Amino acid sequence: MTESVLGYLQDNRERLLKKLEEFLTIPSISTDKTNLDDVRKAGQFVADYLIEIGFDKVELKETAGHPLVYAEWLEVKDAPTALFYGHYDVQPADPLELWDSDPFTPEIRDGKIFARGASDDKGQVFMQLAVFEAFMKTTGSLPLNIKVCIEGEEEIGSENLYPYLKENKQMFDADFAMISDSGMVEKGQPTILYGLKGFTGLEVTVQGPNRDLHSGLYGGAVKNPAMALSHLLAALKDEDEYVTVPGFYHGVEELSAHERQLMNEAPGEDYPSSLGIPETTPEKGFTAKEHTMARPTLEINGLYSGYQGPGTKTIIPSTATAKITCRLVPGQDPEKVQELLSNYLLNACPKGVTVSVQKEALSAIAYKVDPNHPLLKKAAESYSFAFEKESVFVRLGGSIPVVESIDELFGMPVILLGFGTPEDNLHSPNESFPLYHFDKGMEVLVHYWQNVADKNS
């Protein structure tokens, strides 16, 4: 059965590419108020396509912001139901002068399609829709039940998605979720992403004198807030990159030998040469891959105090501030980590200054599926079959808030079948997506949907 579906995709490749180009032509920049109509137009494009494919209950659901597209096709009795999530909005395209071709006039060159959204996420959403079309046109049905949720606000924080899902839980409930909005570790390398980090953050400010002071007249009487901040920050981490805040690692699970092996086997960037650093500095006892994928981190994101212009200004600054965020792993509670970090900083306040902490409102809990989960095994098989290469299993140091939202609201596994590459220039000029991944990715999806259905039929 998959043969005919794959044949349909091959036979219709040119038409489908043209249709994708049509989708990419719509400048659905969700953050830009002047593109309000364009964003809706892209949502309508998705809705029209879903109707054309044969989905039911296709509708642009209104939210406080941009609408989200809902659709469902629930015709296979006793088959599982998957919730397919994606987004039709895109990042702004500026700086325009750095693009080699217009961001909203898709152009194919060097085996890639160049356009804003080509990879993130219009291109990957389109691949899913095209596969649904192929199943329907060749078999008259999808292999399993599908609910579709394509939002228009992912690039601006999905502010209205979570409340909408929460208020309409029944509508979106399913056996598992499927997202194609991520990437593979390198071109042509099947990649199973089975974990994401959580997130918390805060800003710490050391307040010294009520104004910048002459360093000659006051130096020696007054605690320097920038020096006090340096002492506070230096006490957060030791030279082995171990976070020294008591309790920070509470609940962190030990990495199994099996997981360590999976992570270290995955291909990865040669950091020193690509980043121009002398060497990597992971936490003592862990490799750089292990630390980025599966150990918590604490980073200073920004630092400011006093005079930053050219030359010298001999002042004692009035204040000094650091922005700090942590990436968390399963077992860590973002709010608890934020709380103990905040208390630690407040309690370590040196004499002569005051310390205040502003807690970051956004947070995320880490997400992980057992790498041996049957739905992941099937994903790995489908990937390997299409790309003719063994799949690697990795976790991501970043967070994908929607995954954590779905996990929290529905308690369902989220399968991340992403086809991007590290060279796609997401959020940057000259965003692109390789046609090889367009073709092979759709093959993966055909096999995957069929495999998942077969298991349950």
Added chain:
Amino acid sequence: MTESVLGYLQDNRERLLKKLEEFLTIPSISTDKTNLDDVRKAGQFVADYLIEIGFDKVELKETAGHPLVYAEWLEVKDAPTALFYGHYDVQPADPLELWDSDPFTPEIRDGKIFARGASDDKGQVFMQLAVFEAFMKTTGSLPLNIKVCIEGEEEIGSENLYPYLKENKQMFDADFAMISDSGMVEKGQPTILYGLKGFTGLEVTVQGPNRDLHSGLYGGAVKNPAMALSHLLAALKDEDEYVTVPGFYHGVEELSAHERQLMNEAPGEDYPSSLGIPETTPEKGFTAKEHTMARPTLEINGLYSGYQGPGTKTIIPSTATAKITCRLVPGQDPEKVQELLSNYLLNACPKGVTVSVQKEALSAIAYKVDPNHPLLKKAAESYSFAFEKESVFVRLGGSIPVVESIDELFGMPVILLGFGTPEDNLHSPNESFPLYHFDKGMEVLVHYWQNVADKNS
């Protein structure tokens, strides 16, 4: 003899104040190219006044920048020669909207004269010139020999003064120098300033990855430059405000019990209430007055790294920079301190990043006269007589580069007879100078010049 001179000053007070106002009306802002002619006009005002008084060889000496005014009167055989230094340029007046009256339309209210330059330094230069006039008009002579050097570039770093003095050493050589460009610790409190701190500085930059990185994708592999900088800076000073860089205190003289007493007896600001700090934090074993006046300091003047805007940006910054300056005391060599600080930072470079240091070109060596020096004793007597209050002896945490230049070039003692107050708003809106200090200060000068002459006659 002083009686007639003082009487002359009283009789001519209104006229002299009008003449000072004329001087203050000229917007001689040395940093502003549009005021080029005004700066010269102020120099010419000084030169004309010196001619009117009866000085010889009065001339605007051309430099690469604004001219300096030279004059001399060397008619008293066997009397010492004093070099009187001052400056006729002023700071910019902006923000203009914060002035209660026009900065270049002098206004007398509440017993003060308000104008840019009223205290720094036109007002105090004028007092010296008026005293010279009074001596000449009443006695036909000055009590001792005087050379005058009034520059027009003090507010922009005196860049051309040092080379000019160096090339014309004979012209400016004298037995001691006299400067009226400083202040008293509080209104009405005779203050002998007998020491100044030296100065050195540098900027340290920690270079990490070649660009800001996603903290999720790279956190754990890459050393965070802001954290590395915090460790470097925290290692410079301990919690007792002791600078932990080996060799930093090399050569620093111990403070005598006598000096400590002088410093602690001087009236001073109540730092916690005026600065809004919980408490002062001097180096362990010293009072805040002792530390600010006579112990070396190391201050972070500025700090910057990564994201400084509102909210959160989850990056590992590419670089982190700190600006550091030290105030030095007699016995410390600015270049040596800079060198050992630089080496210390470079050698402490953590793994995974590189550290670079940019040395600040400007430096100054500390200056001190023995508080028992006869010229200072005479100054204290003159002050106390005029203000009817005992003089206090203090050192200043700041630097006055011209003092250090004169000391270095000529090896002569520099007597700082300043009459400003902490409320004068130097370099700020509403600069002012109290008329009480205008009157009493001139009395001090009459007594002082006469006293110094008497000793030698």
